[in-house]
Amino acid sequence: MDSTYILLQHYWWFLVSLLGALLVFLLFVQGGQSLLFTIGKTELQQKMLLNSTGRKWEFTFTTLVTFGGAFFASFPLFYSTSFGGAYWVWMLILACFVLQAVSYEYQSKKGNLLGKKTYQVFLLLNGILGPILLGTAVGTFFNGAEFIVNKGQLTDVAMPVISTWANPWHGLEAAFVFWNVCLGLAVFFLARIQALLYFINNIDDAEITVRCRKHLVIETALFLVFFLTFLVHLLFADGFAVNPETKEVFMQPYKYFTNLIEMPAVTVILLVGVVGVLYGIIRTILPGTWKKGIWYCGTGTVLTVLALLLCAGWNNTAYYPSIADLQSSLTIENSCSSPFTLKVMSYVSILVPFVLAYIFYAWRALDLRKINEKEMESDKGHTY
Amino acid sequence: MIASIDTSLIDWSRAQFALTAMYHWLFVPLTLGLGVIQAIMETIYYKTGNEFWKKTAQFWMKLFGINFAIGVATGLILEFEFGTNWSNYSWFVGDIFGAPLAIEGILAFFMEATFIAVMFFGWDKVSKRFHLASTWLTIIGATLSALWILIANAWMQHPAGMQFNPDTVRNEMFDFWAVALSPVAINKFFHTVLSGWVVGAVFVIGISSWYLLKNRDKQFSLESIKVGAIFGLVASILIIWTGDGSAYQVAQKQPMKLAAMEGLYEGGNGMGLVAIGMLNPDKTSYKDNENPFIFDLKFPKLLSFLAERKADAYVPGIVNLIEGGYTTNKGTTALSAAEKIEKGQIAIQALADYRKAVKDKDQVAAKQARTLLDDNFAYFGYGYIKDPADLVPHVGLTFYSFRVMVILGGYFILLFIIALIWSKKDKFADARWLQWASLWTIPLAYIAGQAGWIVAEVGRQPWAIQDILPTSASVSKLATSSVQTTFFLFLLLFTVLLIAEIGIMVKAIKKGPSVK
Numbered sequence: 001m002d003s004t005y006i007l008l009q010h011y012w013w014f015l016v017s018l019l020g021a022l023l024v025f026l027l028f029v030q031g032g033q034s035l036l037f038t039i040g041k042t043e044l045q046q047k048m049l050l051n052s053t054g055r056k057w058e059f060t061f062t063t064l065v066t067f068g069g070a071f072f073a074s075f076p077l078f079y080s081t082s083f084g085g086a087y088w089v090w091m092l093i094l095a096c097f098v099l100q101a102v103s104y105e106y107q108s109k110k111g112n113l114l115g116k117k118t119y120q121v122f123l124l125l126n127g128i129l130g131p132i133l134l135g136t137a138v139g140t141f142f143n144g145a146e147f148i149v150n151k152g153q154l155t156d157v158a159m160p161v162i163s164t165w166a167n168p169w170h171g172l173e174a175a176f177v178f179w180n181v182c183l184g185l186a187v188f189f190l191a192r193i194q195a196l197l198y199f200i201n202n203i204d205d206a207e208i209t210v211r212c213r214k215h216l217v218i219e220t221a222l223f224l225v226f227f228l229t230f231l232v233h234l235l236f237a238d239g240f241a242v243n244p245e246t247k248e249v250f251m252q253p254y255k256y257f258t259n260l261i262e263m264p265a266v267t268v269i270l271l272v273g274v275v276g277v278l279y280g281i282i283r284t285i286l287p288g289t290w291k292k293g294i295w296y297c298g299t300g301t302v303l304t305v306l307a308l309l310l311c312a313g314w315n316n317t318a319y320y321p322s323i324a325d326l327q328s329s330l331t332i333e334n335s336c337s338s339p340f341t342l343k344v345m346s347y348v349s350i351l352v353p354f355v356l357a358y359i360f361y362a363w364r365a366l367d368l369r370k371i372n373e374k375e376m377e378s379d380k381g382h383t384y
Numbered sequence: 385m386i387a388s389i390d391t392s393l394i395d396w397s398r399a400q401f402a403l404t405a406m407y408h409w410l411f412v413p414l415t416l417g418l419g420v421i422q423a424i425m426e427t428i429y430y431k432t433g434n435e436f437w438k439k440t441a442q443f444w445m446k447l448f449g450i451n452f453a454i455g456v457a458t459g460l461i462l463e464f465e466f467g468t469n470w471s472n473y474s475w476f477v478g479d480i481f482g483a484p485l486a487i488e489g490i491l492a493f494f495m496e497a498t499f500i501a502v503m504f505f506g507w508d509k510v511s512k513r514f515h516l517a518s519t520w521l522t523i524i525g526a527t528l529s530a531l532w533i534l535i536a537n538a539w540m541q542h543p544a545g546m547q548f549n550p551d552t553v554r555n556e557m558f559d560f561w562a563v564a565l566s567p568v569a570i571n572k573f574f575h576t577v578l579s580g581w582v583v584g585a586v587f588v589i590g591i592s593s594w595y596l597l598k599n600r601d602k603q604f605s606l607e608s609i610k611v612g613a614i615f616g617l618v619a620s621i622l623i624i625w626t627g628d629g630s631a632y633q634v635a636q637k638q639p640m641k642l643a644a645m646e647g648l649y650e651g652g653n654g655m656g657l658v659a660i661g662m663l664n665p666d667k668t669s670y671k672d673n674e675n676p677f678i679f680d681l682k683f684p685k686l687l688s689f690l691a692e693r694k695a696d697a698y699v700p701g702i703v704n705l706i707e708g709g710y711t712t713n714k715g716t717t718a719l720s721a722a723e724k725i726e727k728g729q730i731a732i733q734a735l736a737d738y739r740k741a742v743k744d745k746d747q748v749a750a751k752q753a754r755t756l757l758d759d760n761f762a763y764f765g766y767g768y769i770k771d772p773a774d775l776v777p778h779v780g781l782t783f784y785s786f787r788v789m790v791i792l793g794g795y796f797i798l799l800f801i802i803a804l805i806w807s808k809k810d811k812f813a814d815a816r817w818l819q820w821a822s823l824w825t826i827p828l829a830y831i832a833g834q835a836g837w838i839v840a841e842v843g844r845q846p847w848a849i850q851d852i853l854p855t856s857a858s859v860s861k862l863a864t865s866s867v868q869t870t871f872f873l874f875l876l877l878f879t880v881l882l883i884a885e886i887g888i889m890v891k892a893i894k895k896g897p898s899v900k
Binding site (some may be wrong): 054055059065067072073076077081082087088090094095098101102104109110112151152159161164168338340345349350355362365366368380381382 | 452500739
């Protein structure tokens with residue numbers, strides 16, 4: 001195969017992984033929603049929490065949409081197979097994100113039909129289910145899913161669908177695989193940790209800060225239990241390897257551990273990421289007034305997730321393995337777009353740093369002044 | 385639409401997509417139109433420093449925000465439904481179709497998401513200039529988003545810049561600019577965005593008229609009406625131009641859709657355009673000898689002129705398109721539907737033969753099959769069509785929707801002209817009939833937009849990709865009951881949220897702008 005094409009496939013797996021990693025970081029919005037009633041004890045405190053994450057929910061939402069779009073453009077067979085097959089998982093994810101999209105804007109408005117509490121419960125549901133379901137879905141990248149791909153099926157006029165799901169559960173079965181749920185819960189508690197760190201950074205309220213610091217310990221302990229369990233399992237588990245010559249998919253002992261050994265740069269990213277997460281948390285927990293934990297923990301999250309996703313797709317690994325038919329497994333080679341499309345999309349991706357730069361600029365401009373009670377009680381400007 | 389569908393998977397998948405798209409299009413036009421209007425108002429504030437314009441812009445922004453959230457929600461579902469419900473489609477053309485969606489995300493959604501936060505929360509946090517730029521960038525982002533998704537939609541109506549690869553069993557892009565700059569895409573983009581501008585203008589004039597009817601917020605209302613009327617008039621005049629361009633493209637690329645739009649069964653030279661007409665409900669098939677119309681009033685030769693730019697040009701009807709044999713505008717003899725179906729079947733069989741030959745390492749057979757496939761690929765989708773009658777879209781829905789759109793479009797121009805003149809002569813505040821008319825025009829603007837999309841989407845059936853892939857071969861293999869469940873789930877969810885949105889909007893409007 002043309003080496004440029006191989007490079008483009010790896011480049012696009014990197015970009016999709018980066019978007020996925022950024023999405024996990026931005027799930028702090030969901031984490032914050034799940035903590036609405038835990039951290040916010042008064043209506044005013046809840047309003048501060050909602051306005052803190054509410055000014056960022058669009059980024060999480062947009063990253064999710066762009067993640068989907070980029071996956072569609074670069075690896076359309078995944079889009080076709082997973083979305084069309086694991087129907088119920090994706091529908092549940094979509095439904096709970098729809099609830100989020102309207103709830104911030106509607107919850108405090110008069111005439112909202114369902115009442116303030118209902119919209120806040122919607123936010124709570126999105127905050128809990130969003131990270132768990134997304135994490136569980138990503139878990140199938142390592143543990144496999146039950147699908148069959150047969151491109152020749154297109155010539156069967158009576159039933160031309162090339163990707164089919166091998167059970168009637170259409171994705172729900174992923175929730176009964178312990179290791180998928182383990183990753184889902186790790187993502188959930190990580191989202192809550194990041195939310196606590198973000199509140200500490202973004203809200204100027206002593207009571208909220210104290211409560212966030214206190215909760216940080218519990219959430220960190222739960223996160224470490226699930227994350228380390230998943231990570232240790234992953235390093236010792238058999239993985240879905242691809243023979244680069246024959247393209248045959250086979251089970252290889254310690255595949256993901258081997259990937260880390262064979263890709264030292266990815267290992268460094270993973271280690272730096274984990275250290276970043278832990279540094280951000282531990283320094284915040286320690287006595288003092290340090291409030292920058294979110295940036296260390298956030299950067300660490302992006303690096304950790306990026307490394308894990310690179311481990312799933314690079315180094316001759318099937319990133320979406322089929323446990324119903326091993327040879328149907330998706331690799332970055334057999335599921336990607338044509339060289340032309342990947343090249344065109346790569347030109348577009350040159351603009352990504354520019355996009356990140358204006359997001360940084362606008363984010364900073366809005367967050368320079370912290371959210372406080374005075375701003376919430378003022379009737380000037382737009383608040384949720 | 386629900387009444388005419390059966391319980392098959394394909395129909396329920398279509399119904400779910402139509403449901404999501406139609407709800408989505410209730411919210412997007414107002415975003416596109418009101419977004420520009422509020423940006424114009426903030427620009428006046430920036431130039432004059434007059435607080436009145438700041439408050440005016442802020443009020444419209446409040447309504448913009450209420451509407452925007454639910455548009456985002458329905459848009460998310462729409463994007464992912466390409467995968468969840470049209471998985472075969474997603475692979476068969478994902479190489480081309482996915483790119484505009486990804487570009488939309490990277491270039492448009494992030495712009496929108498970043499600057500909308502500054503627009504809403506940045507009034508006292510950033511400079512006036514930065515805030516104004518953010519307001520404009522929000523609507524530019526929304527418009528760019530429309531551009532890319534409409535490029536994708538236009539490509540489905542007129543596939544260009546791609547070729548079929550039998551090894552990967554999909555279409556692959558080879559000319560990005562042929563996809564992005566196709567005349568169908570350009571016309572569709574401007575026509576659709578301008579229709580959103582009209583909705584925005586009608587909304588502003590209608591709500592302002594309500595205040596005048598209630599004898600309150602007079603200056604706010606009259607100034608808003610002026611901006612809305614000028615903006616709406618410009619948009620609705622430009623729409624005539626883009627509408628003509630769109631219809632011409634339909635005539636060239638989708639003649640069956642044009643025939644359905646006109647209820648035209650028997651074509652000919654110098655065909656007239658139906659101004660008003662009532663279809664004959666007894667006509668149930670293109671093959672029966674029933675008269676298509678109970679009555680109709682036509683503009684002589686106008687259809688030929690609009691379709692081919694020549695008053696005496698030939699325009700094929702539904703029967704001609706099915707039976708073929710007429711001379712096309714390229715000078716060739718048109719194939720019949722039966723011939724196209726046969727060629728489609730040959731193409732599909734050639735693909736099967738090619739794959740078998742490659743597997744057997746029989747290069748000669750593979751080459752022969754490949755040649756046969758290439759020769760017949762233009763009709764690939766016809767191979768999945770069982771009956772030529774399946775090639776005819778729903779004539780009634782397409783015909784009436786087209787007329788509703790065009791007649792309402794003409795009415796909007798008249799309304800904007802009157803609103804502008806009455807406004808200039810300071811007569812609007814006293815013209816209660818005009819205030820009532822403006823208020824009741826708001827739902828009509830939405831109806832026109834929905835009707836336009838019905839023409840575009842129902843009119844192109846049975847195709848997901850024109851001539852290449854019918855909806856029946858695009859669908860995901862799911863239990864029909866699963867799609868029925870999600871259909872009703874989304875119906876309930878969207879309806880509840882729509883009622884909530886209207887409730888919040890009404891409360892906010894009643895509270896008013898409080899501009900002095």
